[in-house]
Amino acid sequence: MPGVIRMCASGVNPKFHIILQNALEVGVIHGFGSFKVNVLSDGIRTFSVTANLRIKEIITIEDGNHIRITANISESDRKPYLVKNENDRACPLCASGLHVKHTDVLILSQFVRSDGCMLPRRITGLCSKQQRIVSSLVTMAQKSGLMPNLNPANSNRDPQKRYKWEKFNKYFDESTIKWK
Numbered sequence: 001m002p003g004v005i006r007m008c009a010s011g012v013n014p015k016f017h018i019i020l021q022n023a024l025e026v027g028v029i030h031g032f033g034s035f036k037v038n039v040l041s042d043g044i045r046t047f048s049v050t051a052n053l054r055i056k057e058i059i060t061i062e063d064g065n066h067i068r069i070t071a072n073i074s075e076s077d078r079k080p081y082l083v084k085n086e087n088d089r090a091c092p093l094c095a096s097g098l099h100v101k102h103t104d105v106l107i108l109s110q111f112v113r114s115d116g117c118m119l120p121r122r123i124t125g126l127c128s129k130q131q132r133i134v135s136s137l138v139t140m141a142q143k144s145g146l147m148p149n150l151n152p153a154n155s156n157r158d159p160q161k162r163y164k165w166e167k168f169n170k171y172f173d174e175s176t177i178k179w180k
């Protein structure tokens with residue numbers, strides 16, 4: 001098996017190599033995550049350890065000495081509740097026609113990292129106009145106290161450390177949101 005020799009040459013632990021060799025011989029897996037060197041022929045799908053966006057039903061079939069594990073893609077129960085975009089080329093907010101406000105924290109939190117910073121445009125998939133709008137809405141939500149703004153302990157961004165009236169929450173009117 002030339003595929004197994006290639007995996008050994010790449011520095012795999014010998015015990016792990018034996019497990020992989022047995023799994024390849026039995027047919028349980030057809031490759032493994034980062035071992036995407038030409039282990040087997042091109043027509044066979046590889047076993048992946050990364051998460052997919054689909055729900056899969058795992059089926060195990062035992063035929064004598066062979067164990068076959070398959071995954072069938074099943075439909076989600078929440079599919080009717082998804083927002084449908086008519087235009088595939090537009091960004092999600094432009095295509096859906098939603099007017100997001102700074103009080104829509106559940107929508108805005110999808111565009112924010114765990115430390116409170118805005119995700120870059122290449123990750124969010126927004127156009128430049130919507131990225132700018134969402135960025136200002138996230139800032140408004142953080143200043144009004146609706147979203148967490150995680151900071152270091154002695155930071156000037158900490159609301160409790162600010163001078164006089166600046167340490168209180170801010171309240172925005174709908175006319176302050178820039179849509180253009």
